[in-house]
Structures are given as C-alpha cells and as structure tokens.
Amino acid sequence: MNRYLKQLIELSQIDKEIDSFKPKIEAINKELNSILKKERDLIAKKEGLLEEKKDNKLKIRQHELHITELSDKLKEISKKSAAVKTDKEAKALQLEEDITKEQLDFANEEIQRLQKVNEIKDELILEVEEELKEISKVVEETKKEIEQKLANVEKQREEFYAKREKLLSKINQKILEFYQKVRKWAGNTTVVPVKKQACYGCFMRINDKTFAAVIKSEDIVTCPHCGRILYVEEIEKEE
Ligand SMILES: [Zn+2]
Numbered sequence: 001m002n003r004y005l006k007q008l009i010e011l012s013q014i015d016k017e018i019d020s021f022k023p024k025i026e027a028i029n030k031e032l033n034s035i036l037k038k039e040r041d042l043i044a045k046k047e048g049l050l051e052e053k054k055d056n057k058l059k060i061r062q063h064e065l066h067i068t069e070l071s072d073k074l075k076e077i078s079k080k081s082a083a084v085k086t087d088k089e090a091k092a093l094q095l096e097e098d099i100t101k102e103q104l105d106f107a108n109e110e111i112q113r114l115q116k117v118n119e120i121k122d123e124l125i126l127e128v129e130e131e132l133k134e135i136s137k138v139v140e141e142t143k144k145e146i147e148q149k150l151a152n153v154e155k156q157r158e159e160f161y162a163k164r165e166k167l168l169s170k171i172n173q174k175i176l177e178f179y180q181k182v183r184k185w186a187g188n189t190t191v192v193p194v195k196k197q198a199c200y201g202c203f204m205r206i207n208d209k210t211f212a213a214v215i216k217s218e219d220i221v222t223c224p225h226c227g228r229i230l231y232v233e234e235i236e237k238e239e
Contacts (some may be wrong), residue, residue: 001219001231004175007167008220009231011193014164019188021157029031030104032142039135053121055116063107063114067097087123175220182222182229191229202226 077097083098085089147204170174183190192201204225206214214230221230 001220004172005217005229006232007171008179009172009176011164011167011176012183012188012229014160014167015183015190016188017160018164019158021153021160024153025150028146028153031154032139032146035135035142036141039132039139041130042128042135046125046132049121049125049128053118055084056118056121060111060114064113067104067107067111070100070107073100074104101209103236111220140224178220179229182227186226186228191231192223193233194230195233199223199226199228201228206230 075096077093077100077191081090081093083096084093179190186201192199193201194206194211194214198205202225204222204223206223206225210221210224210230213219214232217231222228223230
C-alpha cells in the first residue's frame with residue numbers, strides 16, 4: 001500500500017478518536033449536572049417552604065392586630081351598654097357585640113389553623129434538609145469521581161494528540177493539506193473503505209477503473225462521486 005495512504009488512514013483514525021472525546025467528556029459532566037440539578041431543586045423547595053411560612057406568619061400577625069382591635073371594640077361596647085337608654089340601642093349594641101365576638105372567634109381559629117400549617121411546613125423543611133444533606137454528600141463524591149474520570153480521559157486524549165503530532169511530522173505537507181481540505185466537509189469520513197465496490201462515505205458504487213486503482217493502492221484515489229479518500233481493507237482485497 002502507498003505509504004501516504006497508510007499514513008492518512010492512521011491519521012483519520014486518530015482524528016476520529018480525538019473527536020470521540022468531546023461526547024465522552026459531555027457524558028461525564030452530564031452525570032454531575034443531573035445531581036446538581038436535584039440539589040438546586042431541593043434548595044428551591046426549601047426556599048419556597050420558608051417563603052410560605054413567612055407569609056403565614058405575616059397573616060398571623062395581621063390577625064393578632066385585628067384581635068387587639070376587636071378586644072378594644074368589645075370594651076367600648078361594654079362601656080356603651082352601661083349607658084344605653086332604649087331597647088333599640090341595647091339591641092343594636094348586642095348585635096354589634098355578637099358580630100365582634102364572631103370576628104374574634106374567626107381570627108383565633110385562623111391563627112390556630114395557620115400555626116398548624118406552619119408546623120407541617122417545619123416538618124417538610126426538616127425532611128428537605130435531610131435530603132439536602134444526603135445529596136450534598138453524593139455531590140461531593142460525584143465531583144471526586146468525575147475529576148478522576150476526566151483526568152483519565154484527558155490523559156488518553158493527550159496520548160492521541162502525541163501520536164498525531166508524531167504522525168504529522170512524517171506526513172508529506174501536500175498530502176496533509178489535501179486531507180485537511182476534504183476533512184473540512186467530510187469530518188470523520190474523510191478516509192473511507194470501499195466495500196462491495198461502493199464508497200463507504202457516500203455509499204455510491206464506484207466504476208471498475210477507480211475500483212481497480214483503489215485495490216492497487218499505489219496512489220491516493222478519491223471517490224468520483226463525493227471526493228472522499230478511498231482504501232480497501234485487506235479482507236475485501238482477498239474476495
Ligand atoms: Zn463517495
């Protein structure tokens with residue numbers, strides 16, 4: 001086989017390997033991101049509960065203020081009732097007193113209800129805090145694992161870069177430029193095998209003359225349809 005072609009096949013394989021690291025790194029980071037998202041969601045849940053609790057406390061405070069007002073009003077009514085002159089006045093005062101007491105009852109009930117709601121929220125907050133503690137541990141562990149995994153991947157990638165550098169120093173500059181020109185649009189299918197007399201880049205059948213040239217592999221042959229660099233695998237040659 002042509003020495004240049006051999007080098008290009010090797011280079012294309014190395015380039016493909018180097019390209020495969022990006023999705024590998026993304027997959028590793030995705031692992032951490034999904035756990036971090038869970039952590040963020042829990043923090044948001046806790047903040048939501050605290051916010052609701054705060055709102056309820058504010059409502060309780062308003063009810064308490066209202067109770068003070070209502071109590072004052074009741075005192076007022078009792079003062080007035082001591083000085084009533086007519087039945088009509090007495091009845092009107094009585095009605096006012098009843099309404100005020102109802103309002104008092106309602107305010108007290110609301111305070112109790114809201115306090116109970118907040119107690120439940122406290123329990124939920126404790127649960128979320130427990131979950132957060134657990135997940136923080138997982139986050140720390142995962143970060144360590146991922147650091148290790150990324151370091152390994154980086155090491156592998158460096159090895160391929162080194163191989164590539166070594167190979168590039170040996171490759172003819174014109175041939176390399178040609179390869180890079182095709183690679184711009186063909187990416188990892190710049191150098192493709194011919195199988196069953198078809199280009200494995202565009203999957204079109206190649207003519208007998210080109211096929212014969214590819215089998216001979218004395219020169220660098222490109223696909224007449226797509227322009228990719230072609231080679232024949234040893235097994236294919238025997239057939
Ligand atoms: Zn082709």
